[in-house]
Amino acid sequence: MELLTQQDRIKRLEAQRDLEAMEAEYHAYTEEELKWNTEMENGREPITQPKGELPKQHTNATCMKLPQATFISPSIATKQEMETNEISLAQVLKETLATTRLPAPEPFVFKGDPLQFIEWSNCFKALIEPSCTDPAHRLYYLKKYIDGEALSVLEGTFYRSDEEAYTQAWEALNKRYGHSFMIQRAFRGKLSNWPRIGPKESLKLR
Helix, strand or coil: CHHHHHHHHHHHHHHHHHHHHHHHHHHHHHHHHHHHHHHHHCCCCCCCCCCCCCCHHHCHHHHHCCCHHHHHHHHHHHHHHHHHHHHHHHHHHHHHHHHHHCCCCCCCCECCCHHHHHHHHHHHHHHCHHHCCCHHHHHHHHHHCECCHHHHHCCCHHHCCCHHHHHHHHHHHHHHHHCHHHHHHHHHHHHHCCCCCCCCCHHHHC
């Protein structure tokens, strides 16, 4: 899709370049015609061309002799912009290929440790929710990445497949594992059960 978008943009730039060239040619033609009419009004005899030929100022040769800024500068700017777009397109393709070679990210399985709940919930909402708009699919993945005690908290939730069931499931998980008191108690329990460190065990202390 990015490649097609870049191609369409390049086509639009080419069309714009052609349009600018046509406009410049039209302005040059208008200036020459005004000059020709002015000479007619001043009594000067304009240069005539053989019958069947266009006036000299109407030919492409005269347009090619117009000031350089009229034609060359827009072309150079357009060419530089196209080169920049090609470099950007190549960079996008390179990044896309590199991304497809990486393993697909996914949340880890949450088993009821309050110390891991915040990290797991952030991973789930970042990796799963944006790609799934259907609440039934979200509930499926929620059940897939929950196990153990945390799965028992949601008993009865997976018999439904609506948005309310998904919302209630997260409310139950936040109440059980995401509450600040539950997280503080888990930290205190971890400190209380910490193994004893002797005076010469610097590695364990670190």
